Amino acid sequence: MSILVIADHHDGQLTGTTANVVAAATAIGGDIDVLVAGEGVAGVAEQAATLAGVTRVRVADNAVYAHQLAENISALVVALVGDYSHVLSGASTTAKNFMPRVAALKDVAQISEIIAVESADTFRRPIYAGNAIATVKSDDVLKVITVRATGFDPVARDGQAAIEAVDVVENAGVSSFVNETLAESERPELGAAKVVISGGRGMGNGENFALLDGIADKLGAAIGASRAAVDAGFVPNDMQVGQTGKIVAPDLYIAVGISGAIQHLAGMKDSKVIVAINKDEDAPIFQVADYGLVGDLFEVLPQLEAKL
Amino acid sequence: MKVLVAVKRVIDYNVKIRVKADQSDVDLTNVKMAMNPFCEIAVEEAVRLKEKGVATEVIAVSIGPKASQEQLRTALALGADRAIQVLTDDPVDSLAVAKLLAKVVEEEQPGLVILGKQSIDADNNQTGQMLAALTGMGQGTFASEVVVDGESVNVTREIDGGLQTVKLSLPAVVTTDLRLNEPRYAKLPDIMKAKKKPLDVKTPEELGVSTASKVTLVKVAPPAERQGGIKVGSVDELVDKLKNEAKVIS
Numbered sequence: 001m002s003i004l005v006i007a008d009h010h011d012g013q014l015t016g017t018t019a020n021v022v023a024a025a026t027a028i029g030g031d032i033d034v035l036v037a038g039e040g041v042a043g044v045a046e047q048a049a050t051l052a053g054v055t056r057v058r059v060a061d062n063a064v065y066a067h068q069l070a071e072n073i074s075a076l077v078v079a080l081v082g083d084y085s086h087v088l089s090g091a092s093t094t095a096k097n098f099m100p101r102v103a104a105l106k107d108v109a110q111i112s113e114i115i116a117v118e119s120a121d122t123f124r125r126p127i128y129a130g131n132a133i134a135t136v137k138s139d140d141v142l143k144v145i146t147v148r149a150t151g152f153d154p155v156a157r158d159g160q161a162a163i164e165a166v167d168v169v170e171n172a173g174v175s176s177f178v179n180e181t182l183a184e185s186e187r188p189e190l191g192a193a194k195v196v197i198s199g200g201r202g203m204g205n206g207e208n209f210a211l212l213d214g215i216a217d218k219l220g221a222a223i224g225a226s227r228a229a230v231d232a233g234f235v236p237n238d239m240q241v242g243q244t245g246k247i248v249a250p251d252l253y254i255a256v257g258i259s260g261a262i263q264h265l266a267g268m269k270d271s272k273v274i275v276a277i278n279k280d281e282d283a284p285i286f287q288v289a290d291y292g293l294v295g296d297l298f299e300v301l302p303q304l305e306a307k308l
Numbered sequence: 309m310k311v312l313v314a315v316k317r318v319i320d321y322n323v324k325i326r327v328k329a330d331q332s333d334v335d336l337t338n339v340k341m342a343m344n345p346f347c348e349i350a351v352e353e354a355v356r357l358k359e360k361g362v363a364t365e366v367i368a369v370s371i372g373p374k375a376s377q378e379q380l381r382t383a384l385a386l387g388a389d390r391a392i393q394v395l396t397d398d399p400v401d402s403l404a405v406a407k408l409l410a411k412v413v414e415e416e417q418p419g420l421v422i423l424g425k426q427s428i429d430a431d432n433n434q435t436g437q438m439l440a441a442l443t444g445m446g447q448g449t450f451a452s453e454v455v456v457d458g459e460s461v462n463v464t465r466e467i468d469g470g471l472q473t474v475k476l477s478l479p480a481v482v483t484t485d486l487r488l489n490e491p492r493y494a495k496l497p498d499i500m501k502a503k504k505k506p507l508d509v510k511t512p513e514e515l516g517v518s519t520a521s522k523v524t525l526v527k528v529a530p531p532a533e534r535q536g537g538i539k540v541g542s543v544d545e546l547v548d549k550l551k552n553e554a555k556v557i558s
């Protein structure tokens with residue numbers, strides 16, 4: 001067996017999740033290669049080469065891969081997939097965009113967001129917003145899989161894989177990049193943070209999210225939000241935690257003014273410790289909270305910041 | 309330009325599912341079903357394109373059992389002009405759905421195909437991308453804005469770090485994210501009118517597509533339950549517990 005892991009990177013940095021994906025590949029077993037596709041990604045390749053268990057890093061460095069356009073990346077992966085038995089990537093929005101395209105071009109199914117490997121062909125994945133866990137077995141010759149990072153502990157960074165250039169240039173010519181607006185933040189990435197504090201509709205407006213800042217500073221936390229808070233325009237979409245937003249599993253998750261709809265729980269209920277702050281003592285969020293504090297967030301948050 | 313929208317019948321998003329005792333699947337007997345929320349957004353977007361004069365006809369397609377005609381009727385009530393059902397009682401995976409949709413695309417030649425980004429039952433997030441691959445079209449997934457401009461479409465996509473806009477030549481595939489629009493409700497007169505709109509029924513055999521899947525569902529289990537926690541009486545008590553009991557802050 002041999003596995004191709006497609007690296008996730010951003011701004012010249014390998015994102016943390018690739019180490020979790022390599023862990024999933026290690027659980028499957030076999031030789032592991034990593035593909036780094038992008039423009040000006042030599043540094044990313046070097047970072048990927050340190051991931052424990054990786055044999056070879058293959059680098060496709062070309063302008064056509066600059067913005068990770070699904071049409072071009074999927075064509076590249078299809079060109080390289082050869083004898084690999086598995087293609088794996090994280091469940092970033094980038095991978096969710098191109099991986100199903102790879103699967104369809106190879107006429108195989110995709111298994112989305114696995115959280116556990118039972119064997120080389122059998123995997124577990126959440127369905128129905130995580131309210132059920134399906135075990136699925138694939139008899140496809142090539143298994144195309146996205147991996148939910150929270151299901152696997154990252155591999156160490158003490159490896160020394162060989163780095164090889166790949167000179168395949170695939171330009172489908174049906175799509176082009178126009179522009180991008182990326183949120184700038186000094187805070188840790190939501191998916192990687194050890195502590196996440198999220199605000200919901202109860203925050204009232206966008207300005208009030210500042211109440212979370214001081215606490216996040218003290219705890220080194222990332223700030224998240226419920227969909228209601230995003231929809232109401234309090235905060236940008238990339239902060240949404242949940243079934244259809246980001247999936248997080250930090251050591252500590254603090255939900256403030258969030259009721260606990262199943263779609264929100266789907267994104268955070270695997271956190272180690274959950275704290276809920278809500279003025280409604282019957283809010284469903286308390287059913288998953290290890291520590292619940294019934295109270296008005298406008299009183300509780302300043303006190304909490306002062307006590308930390 | 310014709311716009312094709314794919315709508316899926318799924319469990320109502322408010323229902324909390326239960327796993328069958330024999331762990332063979334989730335239990336859907338007597339459970340309220342509805343149109344997948346992302347498909348509602350897809351229908352809304354298509355109807356708005358027609359209202360703006362960009363689309364000339366909106367065609368809703370659903371693959372599934374007889375009962376999924378309910379969701380097609382809903383799409384017709386919301387403003388779709390006609391509907392196509394691909395009737396099958398077999399479970400169909402995303403690849404099979406994409407192959408069936410590709411056949412419908414071949415027959416109908418739409419300028420734009422709009423799907424939801426994800427079905428809330430399978431949580432696959434695959435079908436639109438697969439359809440785009442099979443038809444060689446460009447794809448604008450997780451769309452929060454769709455602007456058709458002559459021979460191309462600009463799609464603003466919700467990505468992990470923020471927003472990205474791509475330009476696709478038409479025909480193209482778009483999948484909807486939650487903030488693309490706010491779907492309208494169907495009005496009673498429109499629901500009545502929808503009953504008279506055309507609804508064609510085809511089968512996978514007629515379309516020449518096999519729905520057999522190489523992936524088998526071995527087992528469905530409930531997720532690990534969280535142990536119920538406690539309520540604390542004050543911020544002091546909370547901080548103390550986090551420091552000394554849970555040891556997650558120092």
Ligand SMILES: Cc1cc2nc3c(=O)[nH]c(=O)nc-3n(C[C@H](O)[C@H](O)[C@H](O)COP(=O)(O)OP(=O)(O)OC[C@H]3O[C@@H](n4cnc5c(N)ncnc54)[C@H](O)[C@@H]3O)c2cc1C
Nearest residue numbers: 200201202226227228242243244245257258259264279297
């Ligand atoms: C297809 C689909 C996908 C979805 N995906 C997601 C998703 O990924 N993530 C997500 O979060 N949601 C998602 N949702 C939405 C979800 O169903 C809920 O609507 C949403 O999570 C509610 O957000 P909320 O808890 O902030 O708001 P509400 O449910 O309105 O809760 C606000 C809470 O704040 C409390 N509160 C108000 N004022 C105060 C105060 N002063 N002090 C303390 N507490 C206060 C209230 O008691 C209440 O419990 C999705 C929905 C659909 C249909």
Ligand SMILES: Nc1ncnc2c1ncn2[C@@H]1O[C@H](COP(=O)(O)O)[C@@H](O)[C@H]1O
Nearest residue numbers: 314315371423424426427432433434435
């Ligand atoms: N059986 C189906 N019939 C019609 N459309 C479907 C079907 N399954 C999936 N889709 C479409 O594909 C989208 C994404 O579904 P999925 O890839 O299963 O998460 C849905 O929102 C629908 O638009």
